[in-house]
Amino acid sequence: DTEVTQTPKHLVMGMTNKKSLKCEQHMGHRAMYWYKQKAKKPPELMFVYSYEKLSINESVPSRFSPECPNSSLLNLHLHALQPEDSALYLCASSQGGTGFSSGANVLTFGAGSRLTVL
Amino acid sequence: AQKVTQAQTEISVVEKEDVTLDCVYETRDTTYYLFWYKQPPSGELVFLIRRNSFDEQNEISGRYSWNFQKSTSSFNFTITASQVVDSAVYFCALRPYSGAGSYQLTFGKGTKLSVIP
DSSP: OOSEEEEOSEEEEOTTOEEEEEEEEOSOOOEEEEEEEOTTSOOEEEEEEETTEEEEEOSOOTTEEEEEEETTEEEEEEESOOGGGOEEEEEEEESSOSOTTOTTOOOEEOOOEEEEEO | OOEEEOOOSEEEEETTOOEEEOOEEEOOOSSEEEEEEEEOTTOOOEEEEEEETTOOOOEEETTEEEEEEGGGTEEEEEESSOOGGGOEEEEEEEEESSSTTTTOOEEOOOEEEEEEO
């Protein structure tokens, strides 16, 4: 069983809908990440939270809005998406935060939420 | 700038054959970490190994082994006696140990391995 849980596993939404993706971990990790993965491509980083604060936003369009309510939860709110936003959205977490020497930390990934925008 | 190259896009082998997945990287950092992840069709990225840039010892874990050669900037992954369950996409990734970019995990494009029974 994965230690990072993502819901829902599959989501189909229209371009005018508002939906949310959820991610939960109970490993005490203090860094949490959202990645987007298109078919046959590697994951692309979207956002990073470190100690519940947004530390990295990789120039993601505002129709994606992340939220970290507490150290165990990470949400991705979706609004007015485009068909090209259809992808697998992966959540990950790692120990500590994203401080100066955090490069050794292993990212643990969830199974992803497969999003289809019609 | 960092870059990870996995030149093999797709590999097919017959079960029980050995297979090596290549990974070549570029970085200006002196201390960095290299990773391999497996992504089966279910979608989850599964962590396989982490290696720091100062540790050039090869590592073996069951049927898996890794050959890190700093002189050629390569971190190759060998599966011995492949099994159908090894079918997946394998990603090599690089992360600087420290500095402003240490949050960033740079992935290669992945190698899709198909093991045929």
